[in-house]
Amino acid sequence: MLKRFLFGVVLIAFLMPVAALSQTPTEAAPALKAEAQVCTGIQERMPTGMAETFSPDVGQIYLWSKITGSEGETTIKHIWYYQGKEMATVELPVRSSSYRTWSSKNILPQWTGDWSVKVEDASGNVLKELSFKIEPTAPTQ
Template sequence: MSKNFVIRINNPQSIEASDDYDVTEETSIRWDRVISVSIAALLLLALLISGFWYFFTAETMTHEPPLFVEATPEKVSDETAPLVKKEQENLRVLAKVEPEVKVPDVPPPAKTDAASLKKAAENAVTPVKVTAAPTPSIAPAFVDPIEIKSNRIVKAQLTHTVNKNEPVGRLGDSVSMKGDKLIKVYLFTGLKGLKGETLYHDWYLSGKKMARVKINVRSNETSASSSKFIDQYMTGDWRVKVSTSRGDELVSANFNVSH
């Protein structure tokens, strides 16, 4: 639909004299455009209806490989039928023929008498049973894990027990829990000339500090020890060191704990 504006002037000769004029609006319908739009709408509606119809009526198809394919025999032509029949007859004949079995010749048994049996018994050698000597078990060599770094440490020892200020037993660089869930390890030290010093025993597992024990020395000649409980979840490489409050390292011990 379009609109045309028509301006009508009542007196063309009096244009310069007067500016008054009338405006008339006329409306005309473009039927060609209306028909084109209607056809396009019908086509679009038909496409939508066909699409919905295909969507709701289409069947879902799945392609799956066959689980089993049965082989079919080949068809025998008239030309090859005699050959096939002859081959089958040959197979039947071969099936009836039994293979010849040859029995090897077995020599007759040798004659035996009392004299030959006696001679054979004399020549017979009685086997001698040799028993191998048991291999002696070699215990692993003891390796002392202690490293003394100052002359003010007169004695240092890694042990499981300290009794009356003396270590009981000596541990090497490999400590076995022997199936126990919890063990205790001591570091015993004999001190000389450290009166008034403050010492620290630091225990490390795989480089991580697990405990620190502070010891105040009150005599020139004395002993001091610290201990650490180790359970079944704390196996691995251990290190314990003794140092002064100034950071001077006096003694250290490196050992491994296993189950």
């Protein structure tokens, strides 16, 4: 009886590493990475007029993003928030492993205060979040 028990223990000890080695690890999907800038324009696919504070008469603000790490086509979202309230969601294609894209938001003069924009992948993971302000400039004397 003891011999059978010991034989079973030795057999299990021998087979466990073999079974572990025969399993193929599951590969995680590649992680997207995002660079982003809030700006007043785009020239030659690059941001211009980058700042953290803008005048109420700015008219339009852009969020420029560079997405890297994609294997094939996917999408991202730019989600614009004003004082914590979602104002717009823009879905954008990502067509290569290094891709630049942007969205814009028209800004009304009365929309002063805190803004933020999130960049999310197709699964809703936040890749980047930026904040900016719309503030009147102080009068010069």
